[in-house]
Amino acid sequence: MFRARRSTPNKATMPKPDLAEFHLKLIAAAAAGLADPIGIVDAQRRELIRRLRDVKGAAMAESDGSHAGLLLEGIVLRLQADLRWLEACERAWTDRRKK
Secondary structure, three states: OOOOOOOOOOOOOOOOOOHHHHHHHHHHHHHHOOOOHHHHHHHHHHHHHHHHHHHHHHHHOOOOOOHHHHHHHHHHHHHHHHHHHHHHHHHHHHHHHHO
């Protein structure tokens, strides 16, 4: 008989579904000059790093090959990709400021 594991990811470790909306708002705010995009990037980076730390901790608590562990690995990869995107945004805006 299949028994469900109790150590499933909680809401704090799951990625927020509004991330695409954040991306659009960041680009729009930067393009319209409504906010300092690098400041926004810094704040979002801190939040993503906090979430990444939480998810990695939850993943380490899972047994090898668990379904929850696989889901958490996907979340880790998504958060890492979002951090790389923020770095690319920061580089682009920093380069523009230098010109």
